[in-house]
Amino acid sequence: xxxxxxxxxxxxxxxxxxxxxxxxxxxxxxxxxxxxxxxxxxxxxxxxxxxxxxxxxxxxxxxxxxxxxxxxxxxxxxxxxxxxxxxxxxxxxxxxxxxxxxxxxxxxxxxxxxxxxxxxxxxxxxxxxxxxxxxxxxxxxxxxxxxxxxxxxxxxxxxxxxxxxxxxxxxxxxxxxxxxxxxxxxxxxxxxxxxxxxxxxxxxxxxxxxxxxxxxxxxxxxxxxxxxxxxxxxxxxxxxxxxxxxxxxxxxxxxxxxxxxxxxxxxxxxxxxxxxxxxxxxxxxxxxxxxxxxxxxxxxxxxxxxxxxxxxxxxxxxxxxxxxxxxxxxxxxxxxxxxxxxxxxxxxxxxxxxxxxxxxxxxxxxxxxxxxxxxxxxxxx
Numbered sequence: 299x300x301x302x303x304x305x306x307x308x309x310x311x312x313x314x315x316x317x318x319x320x321x322x323x324x325x326x327x328x329x330x331x332x333x334x335x336x337x338x339x340x341x342x343x344x345x346x347x348x349x350x351x352x353x354x355x356x357x358x359x360x361x362x363x364x365x366x367x368x369x370x371x372x373x374x375x376x377x378x379x380x381x382x383x384x385x386x387x388x389x390x391x392x393x394x395x396x397x398x399x400x401x402x403x404x405x406x407x408x409x410x411x412x413x414x415x416x417x418x419x420x421x422x423x424x425x426x427x428x429x430x431x432x433x434x435x436x437x438x439x440x441x442x443x444x445x446x447x448x449x450x451x452x453x454x455x456x457x458x459x460x461x462x463x464x465x466x467x468x469x470x471x472x473x474x475x476x477x478x479x480x481x482x483x484x485x486x487x488x489x490x491x492x493x494x495x496x497x498x499x500x501x502x503x504x505x506x507x508x509x510x511x512x513x514x515x516x517x518x519x520x521x522x523x524x525x526x527x528x529x530x531x532x533x534x535x536x537x538x539x540x541x542x543x544x545x546x547x548x549x550x551x552x553x554x555x556x557x558x559x560x561x562x563x564x565x566x567x568x569x570x571x572x573x574x575x576x577x578x579x580x581x582x583x584x585x586x587x588x589x590x591x592x593x594x595x596x597x598x599x600x601x602x603x604x605x606x607x608x609x610x611x612x613x614x615x616x617x618x619x620x621x622x623x624x625x626x627x628x629x630x631x632x633x634x635x636x637x638x639x640x641x642x643x644x645x646x647x648x649x650x651x652x653x654x655x656x657x658x659x660x661x662x663x664x665x666x667x668x669x670x671x672x673x674x675x676x677x678x679x
Contacts (some may be wrong), residue, residue: 306343318600332498336491340386341371342368342393345595346549346587348526352381352393356651359592360492361499364414364591366390367544367553371523374403378544380551381417390417391424401478404429405523407511408555408591409538410439412448412679428657431519433532435540439603440510445679448508457508465500472496486647518527533580536573537564537591538676543580550586560593560655563605565612565661567677570668572574574609577602608638613665620669632664 303464334339336358336428340363345351354363363386367378375398381390394402407415430485439445449457470491472559475487496631513519529545537556541573544553556564557576560569581599589594612635619629635658643649667674 326652330494330497331496332491334354336494338363338495340366340381340389342397344397345589346546346551349355349546349549349551350397351589351595352390353594354592354623358652359495360488360652361495362413362592363586364411364556364595365530365589366417367395367552367589368527369546370398370400370529370554371403371526373399373523375545376521376528377405377421378589379414379555380405380421382418383416383499383502384505385498385505386657387417387420392422397597398454400620401425402428403624404431406544407432407436408541408544409540410436410444410676410679411538411556411557412445413438414555414591416448416503416506422509423428425560429513430509430511430586431513431515431530431542433540434514434516435532436542437511437514437540439538439540439676440508440665443678444676445508447679448506448512450508450510452505453505458504461506462500463501464494464593465503467494469496484646484648485651496535520609534572534576536568536576537568539569540623541576544631545583545585548586551589552580552585553585554580554591558588558590558602560596560601562649562656563608563642563661565657565664567674567678568661568664569674570613570661570665571610574613576607577606577609581606590633604641606641609661610656611635611638614659616665617660617669620666626663626666629666632657633658633662648669 337354338359340352340354342352350368352366354370363378363382366381369376375394381387402421405421405428406418407430418430422430422490432446447457447460469594472489475491476489480533481489515530517532519530519532526546526548529547531543531545532541533543541555541557543555543557581602585599588599588602613634615633616629619632625633639650639653664674
């Protein structure tokens with residue numbers, strides 16, 4: 299199982315994407331809604347002068363909602379990303395209005411995964427003149443095969459039903475896992491919370507509509523302002539082939555999208571060598587604050603350095619296996635990232651489970667393809 303980006307493979311964004319196609323009838327016993335301790339519902343906090351972060355208080359969920367950065371400019375607000383569902387989008391609108399009366403004039407999308415874009419329809423409804431900005435590559439994914447499962451322009455009953463059927467499979471997985479013996483107390487608590495989150499997610503994803511970019515760019519686009527200019531950059535491939543970052547040069551604040559995610563990086567369909575180079579280029583800007591695609595703001599580059607090292611260690615472990623003819627499946631069994639895993643998640647059995655599923659397994663796949671000179675392609679949401 300892996301997060302649904304879009305409903306990927308791209309993370310249920312970011313998300314549960316089941317490793318195989320699961321189908322089942324919806325659960326007869328409806329789980330309770332999320333508790334405050336589950337940390338599902340996003341909150342808003344000021345992280346710098348005129349800059350706020352909308353994020354989930356609990357940073358790791360198997361169905362995540364991407365962070366949203368709110369930047370106040372003289373004539374309006376700029377958002378970086380838009381949340382993972384229409385329900386999340388409506389809550390984001392309320393949170394934005396709680397800190398500013400200014401309109402949202404632009405939303406910049408860091409990448410195409412659903413946990414970062416599926417709230418756009420609610421935001422565009424609240425501020426109809428807002429510009430939706432993305433890189434050319436991300437725009438192509440949103441309009442093309444990667445997000446073909448989502449209705450564009452208006453709800454679609456058939457596509458909504460297909461999406462709901464995928465949620466049925468995810469809920470079946472959660473119920474079946476909870477029925478198994480041998481789970482640690484921490485794992486059981488994690489799966490129980492995930493079951494509650496999926497009940498809310500089912501409500502939040504009613505009326506799915508994918509809003510599309512109205513403005514695109516190749517390498518850079520500046521949203522100028524006397525107080526807080528924002529530079530939108532495509533620094534190179536990494537987590538996807540169209541990653542966008544937002545750089546506030548005066549505040550030295552960097553919003554990274556899923557190029558940086560804490561506590562567990564997401565390694566699906568990534569570009570290993572390019573990702574390393576991209577993060578090093580961002581590190582060279584010496585940000586005073588990194589705002590990741592999931593997780594809390596960081597006041598130094600230490601975590602970015604750990605991710606750069608993790609990418610390198612994984613590539614170094616996989617490349618010799620690929621070059622000596624080991625199959626990809628065998629390579630996934632033989633790659634040992636236990637030392638790196640301990641750095642990221644310690645001995646937490648819940649996070650250990652998802653480190654292996656969200657990083658070790660998918661990123662080994664990407665590193666293997668890189669070593670063999672095979673193409674790496676983005677998935678489908």
